[in-house]
Amino acid sequence: MSHKVYVVGIGPGDFEQMTVKAARVLKESDVIIGYTVYIDLVRDHLPGKEFLSTPMTKEADRCRMAFSEAQKGRTVSMICSGDAGVYGMAGLMYEIGAKYPDIELEIVPGVTAATAGAALLGAPLTHDFCVISLSDLLTPWALIEERLLAASKADFAVCLYNPSSKKRQDYLKKACDLMLQYKSPDTVCGIGKMIGRQGQEKELMTLERLRDTGVDMFTTVFVGNSQTKVVSGAMVTPRGYKDV
Template sequence: MSWIKVVGTGPGRYQDMTVRAIRALRDCDVVIGYITYINLVRDLVKDKDIIYSGMRQETERCRKALELASLGKKVSLISGGDPGIYGMAGLLYELAKKNVDTDIEIIPGVSSVSAAASLLGAPLMTDFASISLSDHLTPWEAIAKRLEMAARADFVIALFNPKSRERKDNLPRALDIVLKYRCSSTPCGIVKNASREGEITLVTKLGDLLKYDIDMTTLIIIGNSSTFITGGKMVTPRGYVL
């Protein structure tokens, strides 16, 4: 029986993949994915048919998965991190509306925000908001409104896709919004290449964020009003009575 399994491969390392994800890659006929994510799991799929493509070709990958499943293939559609968090799950379901007979399973993975938080300490112990600064699919006006509301409500804020060669100004604009509600000494964490080669972890302050090298492989976590730094780690109290 054919199927499509959208496989969350986690942040990068084999050790961070789930047993379900590894089993899906072993049981499939074809693996489809973004070339960077394919390379992270290549040792697991070297005996499979592999179809890969570059950035911003998500729609084509999903359509190919649906096409191959209709021909009787078992397809693993790779999605970095968790496929339901800025991943491939939603797009596949959107495109599969008319393919009611297609067996689709979403296999969750460790999100980069979870991986980054574990490296920084315990910054996500209470309510938090994750916001992507990429305006490729979401207008900046909507992003700015979400930042405003999250900062005003004192959420811990995780920023995905903070900066690229095309989007150099979105991070400074985002920080200007947050700094209306947070002091410049608010603890922040910067994690580049979480759970991958070249991993860098840094704990700093909100007012100093722009001093550091930040790109698309970076995830930023901005603490709330109760977040503190201890032993070089960020901690946001859950509220237990000590």
């Protein structure tokens, strides 16, 4: 008998922001596994459901937990905020899943912070863009620097995930200094905090001011390309239509 694990992106936060399919899959699952913060976002909408978790740094243990629950014959959902395939658990689930060939894996996509935050700020990502994480826990900082410079030189709009943490308070400043080598200090930027959750905030600013702005780990940062402008209080990267 073939058992199944779903890896479900629950979107930015509010239950309404997950897809209709994600909501159905969670309702049909016997057990839902995830980081406690994510479980707290869905628990009230799924009364009577069994929830399991592991601490924040124990991602691989959490994956093994999912497969071993599935081996008991249960339908399992592993939940991630945003989309499971963007800095989420989808990759690790495949890697660990290679040791559980009898378990089928299905990724259920969700709205990631890049597009949820873009919708909050206006339309910053309607042209080519890069998504870069400033976390150097799993990536050498030199590679992050190289990507920031390449993205800026080729005039991409840029969306930054994990722009700060307690141990990395000056990383956004360092990233801005790199981008300022190619992008104008007047480049339109925006930040979204607690996107799609209680306490949601947004703010537009120049790249020069972003450099000196404090952000936290719940912030997603948007840096425009050279065409990005402010329209009626929104951050807008034009696609180039001529008949506006």
